[in-house]
Amino acid sequence: MKPFEYKAVNSVEEACSVLAEYGSDARILAGGTDLLIEFRKQNVRTPKVVIDISFIKEIHSIESPNGTIIIRPLVTHSEIVNSKVVQQYASLLTSAALVIGSPQIRNRGTVGGNIMNAATCADTVPPLIALGAKVTLESKAGSRQLDLSDLFIKPYQTKAKHEEILTEIHFTKLPPNAKSSFIKLGRRNALAISRLSVAAILTQDKNGKITDARIVPGAALPVWKRVTEAEKILIGEKPSIELFTAAGQKVSEVLISHTGRRWSTEYKEPVIAVLVRRALEQCTLTPNPSPKLGEGSSDLSELGEG
Numbered sequence: 001m002k003p004f005e006y007k008a009v010n011s012v013e014e015a016c017s018v019l020a021e022y023g024s025d026a027r028i029l030a031g032g033t034d035l036l037i038e039f040r041k042q043n044v045r046t047p048k049v050v051i052d053i054s055f056i057k058e059i060h061s062i063e064s065p066n067g068t069i070i071i072r073p074l075v076t077h078s079e080i081v082n083s084k085v086v087q088q089y090a091s092l093l094t095s096a097a098l099v100i101g102s103p104q105i106r107n108r109g110t111v112g113g114n115i116m117n118a119a120t121c122a123d124t125v126p127p128l129i130a131l132g133a134k135v136t137l138e139s140k141a142g143s144r145q146l147d148l149s150d151l152f153i154k155p156y157q158t159k160a161k162h163e164e165i166l167t168e169i170h171f172t173k174l175p176p177n178a179k180s181s182f183i184k185l186g187r188r189n190a191l192a193i194s195r196l197s198v199a200a201i202l203t204q205d206k207n208g209k210i211t212d213a214r215i216v217p218g219a220a221l222p223v224w225k226r227v228t229e230a231e232k233i234l235i236g237e238k239p240s241i242e243l244f245t246a247a248g249q250k251v252s253e254v255l256i257s258h259t260g261r262r263w264s265t266e267y268k269e270p271v272i273a274v275l276v277r278r279a280l281e282q283c284t285l286t287p288n289p290s291p292k293l294g295e296g297s298s299d300l301s302e303l304g305e306g
């Protein structure tokens with residue numbers, strides 16, 4: 001790691017001023033659990049200045065005004081796990097935060113860093129896209145809002161400009177008749193990044209018919225997207241294993257149509273279909289199972305990989 005200047009800032013305004021001054025020579029530091037590892041890699045350009053935003057109180061909160069949830073970027077994964085409002089109205093996000101890294105990583109790593117690092121295995125992103133989250137980016141020139149699903153260009157690259165900072169993530173609370181789930185498949189049940197994951201939300205009417213469906217696979221496509229082709233199969237139908245299996249197969253087909261056949265296809269093709277089916281099954285359990293450590297992860301041995 002080459003030497004760099006370190007600047008701790010206390011407000012978004014101050015952060016934006018330093019970003020405007022240094023442009024592409026600056027990097028933002030939140031929890032540092034991705035950034036410092038990146039700096040240690042060979043051939044990585046070390047910035048002139050690292051701006052530590054971790055002291056900015058105005059971007060470290062979870063609020064729930066008027067049927068929405070606003071999560072500010074410095075909220076840690078542990079804080080998401082412990083948030084009653086997230087547990088009640090967006091429990092798939094609780095499930096995802098709960099299976100990130102280890103307690104130390106969850107205490108240090110932030111949701112903002114998870115999004116802005118843009119690794120395809122980032123666990124909070126599929127649930128947030130399924131929830132229809134929007135993000136706010138701020139700079140000295142003003143602020144702009146984007147759908148989270150539009151933020152990403154490719155792995156490790158977002159549409160944020162060098163002088164912009166993420167200041168807000170917000171989405172509408174799930175209604176009581178919407179059930180959600182998040183399943184992560186890693187090489188182990190703990191301290192493992194996602195090889196594949198699925199975030200799902202199903203809304204049913206009083207007769208049990210599915211009125212809305214959201215399926216977002218993680219670590220599967222170059223950028224995250226809802227698989228509307230599979231969601232359409234579910235709308236207007238009543239839950240059944242056959243229906244969920246068909247939706248899972250469709251997700252698998254769509255995945256391959258985007259990525260083409262490669263060395264990992266033989267494994268991913270059947271496994272993503274099973275994960276989608278399981279995630280949808282979990283959405284129909286009453287009550288929605290409350291997330292517990294380990295339950296968000298899926299056992300590889302069941303899926304034919306030890």
Ligand SMILES: Cc1cc2nc3c(=O)[nH]c(=O)nc-3n(C[C@H](O)[C@H](O)[C@H](O)COP(=O)(O)OP(=O)(O)OC[C@H]3O[C@@H](n4cnc5c(N)ncnc54)[C@H](O)[C@@H]3O)c2cc1C
Nearest residue numbers: 030031032033034035100101109110113114116122123166
């Ligand atoms: C041992 C280990 C295990 C891990 N396990 C998992 C896992 O299971 N699942 C998972 O998803 N991740 C995992 N991670 C990755 C990491 O912990 C998360 O991505 C974390 O949320 C990153 O947050 P951070 O605050 O540490 O980000 P930082 O490292 O501080 O920043 C990451 C990137 O985001 C940018 N950034 C941060 N905040 C902002 C902002 N507000 N505005 C603009 N840009 C910003 C930084 O400039 C940097 O490019 C793991 C990491 C380690 C070291």
